[in-house]
Amino acid sequence: MVSDETGAAELQPDGSVKTDIDWVNVTTSDSLTALYGWQGTGVVATTDPAEGAPGLALNPKLWERLQAFGLTEKPYECVGVGLGPVGEVHEFHPVENVHEEPVTRYDISAKDQLRLFRRAEEQGWEITLMFHTHPATEPEPSVTDVANAGWPGAVYAILGLADPVRPKLRAWRIVDETVSELPVAGAPVPPHVAG
Numbered sequence: 412m413v414s415d416e417t418g419a420a421e422l423q424p425d426g427s428v429k430t431d432i433d434w435v436n437v438t439t440s441d442s443l444t445a446l447y448g449w450q451g452t453g454v455v456a457t458t459d460p461a462e463g464a465p466g467l468a469l470n471p472k473l474w475e476r477l478q479a480f481g482l483t484e485k486p487y488e489c490v491g492v493g494l495g496p497v498g499e500v501h502e503f504h505p506v507e508n509v510h511e512e513p514v515t516r517y518d519i520s521a522k523d524q525l526r527l528f529r530r531a532e533e534q535g536w537e538i539t540l541m542f543h544t545h546p547a548t549e550p551e552p553s554v555t556d557v558a559n560a561g562w563p564g565a566v567y568a569i570l571g572l573a574d575p576v577r578p579k580l581r582a583w584r585i586v587d588e589t590v591s592e593l594p595v596a597g598a599p600v601p602p603h604v605a606g
């Protein structure tokens with residue numbers, strides 16, 4: 412038997428590897444988080460309406476994750492939530508799109524919503540970023556996006572993937588169905604274009 416010191420992984424007689432991961436209870440969102448989740452520090456999004464020039468300034472690593480997430484999930488819309496102190500994103504949580512028409516709509520399960528609320532609460536954070544993709548259309552809020560926008564303190568960031576070589580990110584505030592575009596500071600250049 413091959414085993415490491417901690418017993419975290421053991422080679423089984425049938426050639427498979429046994430680990431401590433509880434695969435039965437792992438959720439789709441857990442596996443998405445492993446691939447596209449992000450943790451960092453520093454101001455990423457300014458969402459405080461009291462500030463003069465609200466906008467979105469993405470950490471380059473997070474921008475890479477968002478593009479990979481969206482392009483991998485295409486043609487489905489993907490969705491994720493950023494948490495942090497007001498005006499900042501310290502964690503990005505990609506979540507499973509559970510809408511029954513995922514090509515043109517998105518929804519977050521009650522279970523994931525609860526998990527995110529709890530995470531924010533235990534850290535003393537807010538929901539500061541709502542991210543989703545438009546796989547085939549412009550990154551502008553749809554009528555449904557506006558009607559469903561429930562977090563006035565969050566920046567709504569939409570990644571348009573109609574041209575997969577040049578993903579286009581735009582950011583919005585949506586308060587009481589009033590939509591205003593926010594600047595995306597230092598608009599990120601896709602890595603494969605930056606060369």
Ligand SMILES: [Zn+2]
Pocket residue numbers: 543544545551552553556569
């Ligand atoms: Zn949308």
